[in-house]
Amino acid sequence: MPAITRHFFSNILPRLARLRGVGISALMLLPHSGTVMAAAATKPPNVIIMFADQLRFQSCGFSDPRAITPNIDGLARQGMLFRNFVSTSPVCSAFRASLLTGKYASSTGVVVNEMRMNPNHDTFAHVLKAAGYRTDYIGKWHLWSHQAGGHAGADNNFVPPGPYRMGFDDFWAVYNFGHENYNYSYWMNTPEEIKGTVFKPVFDSNMAIDRIKQHAKTGDPFAMVVAYSPPHDPWAVKNCPPEWYAKFKNTGFPLPETWQDVPDPYMDRNTEKEPWLNMWKPKLPDMMRVYYAMTAGLDEQIGRVLTTLKESGLEDNTIVMFMSDHGEMFGAHGRVYKMTFYEESVRVPMIIRWPGQIPAGSVSDACMGTPDIMPTILGLCGKKIPAAVEGMDLTQIARGKPGPEPDFALLQGMGHTFQWQDGFEWRALRDKQYTYARYLKDGKELLFDNKNDPLQKRDLAGDPAHSEKLAELRRKMNQKMAAIHDEFKPCSWYRDHWIQDRVIMRAGPGDFKRELGETIEVDTNYGRIPKEPEQKKAKK
Numbered sequence: 001m002p003a004i005t006r007h008f009f010s011n012i013l014p015r016l017a018r019l020r021g022v023g024i025s026a027l028m029l030l031p032h033s034g035t036v037m038a039a040a041a042t043k044p045p046n047v048i049i050m051f052a053d054q055l056r057f058q059s060c061g062f063s064d065p066r067a068i069t070p071n072i073d074g075l076a077r078q079g080m081l082f083r084n085f086v087s088t089s090p091v092c093s094a095f096r097a098s099l100l101t102g103k104y105a106s107s108t109g110v111v112v113n114e115m116r117m118n119p120n121h122d123t124f125a126h127v128l129k130a131a132g133y134r135t136d137y138i139g140k141w142h143l144w145s146h147q148a149g150g151h152a153g154a155d156n157n158f159v160p161p162g163p164y165r166m167g168f169d170d171f172w173a174v175y176n177f178g179h180e181n182y183n184y185s186y187w188m189n190t191p192e193e194i195k196g197t198v199f200k201p202v203f204d205s206n207m208a209i210d211r212i213k214q215h216a217k218t219g220d221p222f223a224m225v226v227a228y229s230p231p232h233d234p235w236a237v238k239n240c241p242p243e244w245y246a247k248f249k250n251t252g253f254p255l256p257e258t259w260q261d262v263p264d265p266y267m268d269r270n271t272e273k274e275p276w277l278n279m280w281k282p283k284l285p286d287m288m289r290v291y292y293a294m295t296a297g298l299d300e301q302i303g304r305v306l307t308t309l310k311e312s313g314l315e316d317n318t319i320v321m322f323m324s325d326h327g328e329m330f331g332a333h334g335r336v337y338k339m340t341f342y343e344e345s346v347r348v349p350m351i352i353r354w355p356g357q358i359p360a361g362s363v364s365d366a367c368m369g370t371p372d373i374m375p376t377i378l379g380l381c382g383k384k385i386p387a388a389v390e391g392m393d394l395t396q397i398a399r400g401k402p403g404p405e406p407d408f409a410l411l412q413g414m415g416h417t418f419q420w421q422d423g424f425e426w427r428a429l430r431d432k433q434y435t436y437a438r439y440l441k442d443g444k445e446l447l448f449d450n451k452n453d454p455l456q457k458r459d460l461a462g463d464p465a466h467s468e469k470l471a472e473l474r475r476k477m478n479q480k481m482a483a484i485h486d487e488f489k490p491c492s493w494y495r496d497h498w499i500q501d502r503v504i505m506r507a508g509p510g511d512f513k514r515e516l517g518e519t520i521e522v523d524t525n526y527g528r529i530p531k532e533p534e535q536k537k538a539k540k
């Protein structure tokens with residue numbers, strides 16, 4: 001363990017214990033650990049959710065022989081791979097809000113990045129906490145912010161203990177922004193910054209490992225999220241582990257087959273032609289090398305967590321999920337980054353492992369999307385799903401049995417990545433064969449046959465032979481949107497109707513109301529930490 005982390009734990013853990021009013025030794029002897037141990041046979045399963053940031057399905061070892069991800073591949077061999085899983089709103093914050101709540105972005109109100117989530121949702125952490133679980137969150141939160149850009153420091157990163165932690169109340173080591181992997185900060189239970197300089201996934205995994213060991217001692221069931229930062233940009237060589245970069249130094253990364261010299265005009269950033277040709281085009285191959293190196297480095301750290309789980313004797317009774325918040329285009333269709341319905345952006349790995357319960361090495365083609373994760377977690381744990389949840393419980397599918405599954409995944413592009421700029425909104429539907437998409441600004445429709453054209457080279461929307469299919473998918477998408485109160489508005493409409501000072505006040509279905517706890521009044525000044533002069537500068 002690197003020195004910085006040893007130092008970190010010797011300082012932070014006793015401090016945390018004091019905050020909770022108990023010593024470290026008492027933490028391990030909390031009530032009912034004995035009875036839980038005795039009832040090991042019927043013990044509730046633990047849940048560990050590990051997810052990457054920007055890792056597409058197409059760049060994992062099980063899908064690309066160039067990738068080095070033995071631990072992610074191993075998870076897939078030991079569990080179920082959902083090969084049609086899509087990130088419903090492929091951008092950081094929207095994904096995270098859906099993951100926690102089981103709702104669409106149109107119902108969480110987290111339509112663009114860099115806002116503060118409304119606390120009046122019931123998350124899987126709330127449900128499991130009420131059932132006696134310890135709930136831990138480590139890594140990137142991205143659901144607390146008061147401004148777009150310039151968001152370093154406590155005001156946009158320190159989430160005070162309480163309702164805005166959405167039920168993750170036991171261990172909290174979080175940041176909201178930043179993808180510098182060797183120079184970063186975390187916040188725990190005070191506004192004090194905790195700085196780190198080891199490869200960031202090492203920092204995350206060290207904390208996760210420590211928590212697993214503690215949970216193994218107390219015997220309490222736990223649910224833990226580890227939200228890793230790689231392989232998100234910046235893809236500079238200095239931002240990835242040098243030993244892993246060396247492994248990819250001579251690997252070929254040609255431009256994608258759907259590369260185009262003209263950037264996609266529907267893209268929210270990077271649409272200037274000059275840098276597209278003179279910066280992105282020549283640099284993409286080496287950016288991909290860094291991306292694959294970051295992913296390999298991340299995989300190694302995921303492996304350390306899985307090894308600890310095994311050595312702690314908790315492997316058999318722990319549901320492990322691995323996924324990513326969205327993918328990466330890398331030049332396909334004239335685009336970089338995410339925020340679009342194309343395969344490289346929405347398809348991400350989704351693996352669930354639970355030895356003896358989920359058939360090892362199985363593959364599901366269910367049309368699973370982000371809102372289905374939360375109810376599936378609760379279903380696997382045998383817990384009641386709150387009524388406001390919009391996703392589907394895929395427990396039966398995960399157990400390898402016939403069961404209900406969605407006919408298709410609805411995809412929502414609610415706006416710009418983080419600004420209130422109109423013109424980038426789209427909706428799409430993806431079933432086991434087709435992707436149908438529609439832009440808001442001009443009504444342009446696209447249709448791809450993913451089965452026969454997996455790279456989506458041929459848009460069939462204008463093909464008379466597919467006009468019936470187009471109409472059918474259009475109708476299904478409109479029906480689904482109506483059912484969840486998704487009115488498909490321009491991005492600025494959401495700002496004007498749902499949001500106050502980047503704090504979400506309501507969303508498509510109306511005011512938020514908790515089922516499992518007290519609905520609280522939202523104060524936009526709550527938890528703010530004024531900082532001069534940045535505070536003034538930030539006001540747009």
Ligand SMILES: [Ca+2]
Binds near residue numbers: 053054091092093326
């Ligand atoms: Ca992300």
